[in-house]
Amino acid sequence: MQEPAPRVGRPRQSRVDAAIIQATRELLAEVGYAGLTVDGIAARAGIGKAAIYRRYASKVEVVFVAVVHDVTLEPPADAGSLERDLVELAQDIVAHLSAPAAYSALPGLLADIAADPVAAQRFGVTYVGREQACVAEVLHRAVRRGELTELPDVPMVHALLLGGAFTWLFVLRRPADEHFVRQLAGAVLAALWGEGVTAPLADVSTPTRPRSE
Structure with missing residues (x-):
């Protein structure tokens, strides 16, 4: 049988x-x-x-997955050096943000996320967390190669890459060509080797007021 x-x-x-x-x-x-x-x-x-x-929990998640990336986002393949890995990472970020569907949808999508604390928290854990895991893998490789002495502040490196690309595309509205990608990666590399982001930032949520004379 x-x-x-x-x-x-x-x-x-x-x-x-x-x-x-x-x-x-x-x-x-x-x-x-x-x-x-x-x-x-x-x-x-x-x-x-x-x-x-x-x-999906909401329209926001459907759109983000459709035009940017889903939870299966993977880090770029090991390119052999921190500099080349950062170029690949910057290229991936720029490609995701500058795709026509993403470029048209992201402003409204981000406004909806900002207006809904529950959606913002879920979005941060599910999607931003995945992006930061990819950045962390690239930085761990650099530590293993001896290019960095310690793991830098991963959220800060992610913010430098993503923030730089987002500002260039959506605020300055400039084309993000290969030259820009290499400039962005080079700026992040300079910050890392200049030890500008080697440790997590202190809590600056409450600014210190200067004492009056």
Whole structure:
């Protein structure tokens, strides 16, 4: 008697995942971030809203995964040196932020995150945390190679890379070409080798007032 064939559930799930992402990207191009709704995504994907909410907590998460990255983000392959690793990392960040769908959606998406403390906390743990893990891996490699004497402040290095790219693209509205990527990586490298970010920052949430004379 033959053994029954095992049930294969994951391909069906993968098709649903792909349909959600594709529908989100299509609707962003058609109606923009402000006009996008979970109802609309579900209708375009041909699924129920429950299927979306089983995967994502909100519209914010669906859009971020569709246009930037998901929780499976991996660090760049080891390029052999801290300088080359930083160039690869900067290139990945710039590519994610400057993709047309991300470029149009991110301002509204970030405004929604800022307005919702619960979403902001979840977003920080789930997605920003994954980005910082990639940065940490690059820095750990440099420590193992002897290029850095100790692990720097990972959130600060992440902020330098991401903040530099975001400001260049969204505030200054300048094109982020290969020259910019190398400049950004070089600036972060200079800060690291200049020991500007070698330890976590002290708590500066309450500024110290200068004493009056």
